[in-house]
Amino acid sequence: MREAIEVAGLTAAFGGRTVLDGVAFTVPWGAVTGFIGVNGAGKTTTLRRIVGLEAGGGVARVAGMAYADLEAPAAMLGCCPDVLGAAPGQTAAQHLDALALRAGLDRGAARRALAEVGLSGVDGRIRTLSLGQRRRLAIAGALLAEPRVLVLDEPFDGLDPGGRRWLSARLRAYADAGGAVLLSAHALDEAEPLLDRLVCLHAGAVRFEGPTEAFLRAHAAPVVLVRSLDQPRLARALQAAGAVVHRRSGDALAVRELDAPAIARVAARLGVLLTELAPRRTSLSDAFAAAVGAAP
Amino acid sequence: MTRPRFRTLAAAELVAMRGRRLGWAVVLAAAGSCVGGLAMAALVLPFDAASAIEASTVVVSRGSAAAVAVAVLAALAVAGPYRDGSWMHAALAVPHVGRRLAAGAVPAVGVGVGLGAVAIASAAVGAALVDASALRALPVAAAAHLGAIAVWSVWLVCLAHATRSPLATLGIGAGLPLVAEPALAGLLAITPVADARWWLLPGIALRSLAEAPVGEGVVLDGPSPAQLPLLLASVLGWTAAAALAAWLRARGAQPR
Numbered sequence: 015m016r017e018a019i020e021v022a023g024l025t026a027a028f029g030g031r032t033v034l035d036g037v038a039f040t041v042p043w044g045a046v047t048g049f050i051g052v053n054g055a056g057k058t059t060t061l062r063r064i065v066g067l068e069a070g071g072g073v074a075r076v077a078g079m080a081y082a083d084l085e086a087p088a089a090m091l092g093c094c095p096d097v098l099g100a101a102p103g104q105t106a107a108q109h110l111d112a113l114a115l116r117a118g119l120d121r122g123a124a125r126r127a128l129a130e131v132g133l134s135g136v137d138g139r140i141r142t143l144s145l146g147q148r149r150r151l152a153i154a155g156a157l158l159a160e161p162r163v164l165v166l167d168e169p170f171d172g173l174d175p176g177g178r179r180w181l182s183a184r185l186r187a188y189a190d191a192g193g194a195v196l197l198s199a200h201a202l203d204e205a206e207p208l209l210d211r212l213v214c215l216h217a218g219a220v221r222f223e224g225p226t227e228a229f230l231r232a233h234a235a236p237v238v239l240v241r242s243l244d245q246p247r248l249a250r251a252l253q254a255a256g257a258v259v260h261r262r263s264g265d266a267l268a269v270r271e272l273d274a275p276a277i278a279r280v281a282a283r284l285g286v287l288l289t290e291l292a293p294r295r296t297s298l299s300d301a302f303a304a305a306v307g308a309a310p
Numbered sequence: 311m312t313r314p315r316f317r318t319l320a321a322a323e324l325v326a327m328r329g330r331r332l333g334w335a336v337v338l339a340a341a342g343s344c345v346g347g348l349a350m351a352a353l354v355l356p357f358d359a360a361s362a363i364e365a366s367t368v369v370v371s372r373g374s375a376a377a378v379a380v381a382v383l384a385a386l387a388v389a390g391p392y393r394d395g396s397w398m399h400a401a402l403a404v405p406h407v408g409r410r411l412a413a414g415a416v417p418a419v420g421v422g423v424g425l426g427a428v429a430i431a432s433a434a435v436g437a438a439l440v441d442a443s444a445l446r447a448l449p450v451a452a453a454a455h456l457g458a459i460a461v462w463s464v465w466l467v468c469l470a471h472a473t474r475s476p477l478a479t480l481g482i483g484a485g486l487p488l489v490a491e492p493a494l495a496g497l498l499a500i501t502p503v504a505d506a507r508w509w510l511l512p513g514i515a516l517r518s519l520a521e522a523p524v525g526e527g528v529v530l531d532g533p534s535p536a537q538l539p540l541l542l543a544s545v546l547g548w549t550a551a552a553a554l555a556a557w558l559r560a561r562g563a564q565p566r
Contacts, residue, residue: 066405067398069561082405086314093402099395104329109396115322116403118314139329155399 016078018043018163018194019064024072026059026218033059034070035218041163041196046189046208048226049198050302051215057198058096060215061167064196065093076163088117092156096167098148102141106133106151109140110158117159127154132177145172153181164188166197170205182208206298216306226298233301238274240267241290248286255280266290319404319413326396327387327417335382336421342375343429348436376425380463381483383418388470389479407560411553415467422463426456458520461549465512468552472559487513509537515544 019041026034033056041047051057062068066081076084076091084090100109110124117123128134131150136143143151149172156164164185170178185195185208196213199205212229214222222229239262242248249259249267257272269277274293281288314322391397404410430452438445470479491513509515519541 065402067401084405087405088403095395095398097395099398101326101329101390101394101396103331108325108328112322112326112328113399113403115318115325116314116400118318 016075017041018077019165019196020073020075020078021060021064022073024060024063024070024074026056026063026068026070032218034063034072037072037215037218037220039213039220039223041194041213042211043194044189044192045210046185046195046197047211047213048202048205048209049196049213049215050200050202051198052306055215056218057215058167061093061165061196061198062095064165065091067095086118088113088119088159088161090161091163091165092159092161094152094156094164094166094169098140098152100140100151102139104140105138106136106140106143106147106154109151110154113155113158119159123158127158130154130157132180146174146177149173150177157184162193164193164195164197166195168199169197170199170201178204202298202302209298214302214305221305229305230296230298230301233304234296235270235300235304236273236296237294237300238269238272238277239290239292239294240269240277240288241265242281242286242288244286247284248281251280251284251286252277314403316409316413319409320416322403323400323414324417326391326400330386330390332383332386335379335386336425339375339379339382339425340428342379343425344432346375346429346432348432348439376422376429376459377462378484378488379425380418380422380459380466381480383421384463384466384470384483385476385479388414388418388467389474389476392474393476407557411467411471411556411560414471415464418467419460419463422459422466423456426459427452430455454520458516461516461545464549465552468556471556472552474559487517509541509544512544512548515541515548519545 017040021040022038024034024037025032037056037060049057049061059068063070063072064074064076064081066074074081081087081091106128107124110127111121114121114124125134128136131154133147133150133154136147140148140151149169153166153169156166169181173181182205185197189195189210197205199209206226209226211224212222212226213220214229222232240248240252245265245267249261252259252267252269252272255272255276257277258270260268260270262268272280274291278288278291391400400410400414404413430448434445434448434452437448466479466483469483470476473479473482491511509518519538
């Protein structure tokens with residue numbers, strides 16, 4: 015079977031500024047693919063291109079077909095846009111009723127989806143819902159027709175910790191059952207355990223595509239957290255030895271380019287007592303920063 | 311799961327209109343249409359020699375309230391989703407542009423025709439009060455006016471899709487035919503229906519076409535049968551232009 019999503023040569027420009035410049039990647043079945051990039055990298059534009067909400071050059075296919083050619087689009091792909099997109103005067107149930115009818119589903123589907131996202135008791139108008147409740151409603155809309163592919167734009171935004179755990183577990187189970195998930199996220203460290211693969215978009219082009227572990231290996235810059243009784247002297251000595259030293263919260267030093275034994279030797283030569291020497295696994299956000307550079 | 315039928319999609323659009331405060335516009339328009347028909351009769355009745363001709367003016371006094379209500383409806387229900395972002399869900403469920411636009415137009419046109427029917431019924435009651443013989447013009451007048459309000463609804467729906475702005479839809483939809491065109495015609499001291507050039511204006515063309523089939527001696531100053539093709543071409547041309555504008559806009563870049 016073809017990949018769940020195939021994107022090739024996507025181009026887009028807004029107001030003379032190139033937003034997408036030949037974006038190409040695939041999203042396989044049975045995996046959660048993270049779509050990462052700095053603000054303005056073109057993630058939302060790409061997601062909108064996949065589902066036909068944006069016009070432009072290039073090709074985007076879902077299960078081998080253009081989204082517009084799918085026989086029953088809602089049954090194939092569920093989309094959670096970056097904004098809810100609902101009339102403020104409607105109730106959550108009214109909003110989902112219309113989505114269910116458009117998808118050819120009975121209205122029971124709307125009630126089931128509301129219950130699944132924990133909104134079954136919420137009957138106020140959408141304008142009165144909290145950010146997290148709106149996000150849950152948008153997710154309910156994506157899950158409504160039990161589609162085979164999910165495209166989610168910042169689905170964790172606004173969710174409380176319980177909601178985030180629920181969504182992570184739901185997406186994990188969904189992918190394990192053979193579904194395909196493409197989600198954009200900014201809270202990378204929180205999303206990392208969920209992401210099997212990554213597509214890293216930067217300046218309108220794909221900078222990396224592959225397993226999350228490969229991204230971490232490629233962009234790992236091991237960090238050692240160091241605490242001592244004389245941090246200023248130790249920092250100067252480490253820098254003289256070729257290390258890159260940053261001050262972290264509290265009195266910790268984050269040291270790169272030198273491993274723990276080398277740091278210990280520098281401290282011993284200096285006669286400074288170390289109170290902590292902790293090699294730290296590179297986080298996804300660290301690797302991302304190394305890959306695309308820290309945002310201002 | 312298969313592709314939802316067109317009827318289902320049209321019903322979904324009606325459901326999607328809930329919560330958009332459309333009820334008050336429809337109720338007000340229905341009330342205004344009733345009052346309009348009866349008020350025209352009340353104006354004619356005091357004349358001693360009220361005849362079929364005066365009565366027929368009541369029959370053809372179609373509901374301006376209905377026409378304005380259609381503009382309000384299109385602004386809130388069709389252009390409104392572009393403002394709050396709910397248009398996305400229609401586009402995701404029905405990616406085919408023509409099918410989506412057509413399904414979205416059905417409820418608006420249906421409500422418009424319904425309001426037109428209320429206006430005609432009210433006018434018929436008013437005409438019967440003046441001179442029952444005028445009711446012989448009712449079937450043709452009713453068909454013509456229901457057709458006109460249906461075309462008017464289609465124009466407004468297309469306008470809403472093309473502008474994506476409730477304010478522009480309301481401003482152009484209600485202001486152009488009800489204010490701008492009559493004001494321009496009055497300013498130039500030209501009787502619109504007597505001069506074929508004015509029939510190129512959409513509101514005047516539609517109004518003239520709606521009044522044309524009622525018959526000589528029954529309505530005041532309708533176009534002659536020989537002029538009907540031009541009138542029909544004008545209305546069809548404006549309809550095609552509106553549909554094309556809506557379709558092109560829906561196919562192009564979408565709002566965020």
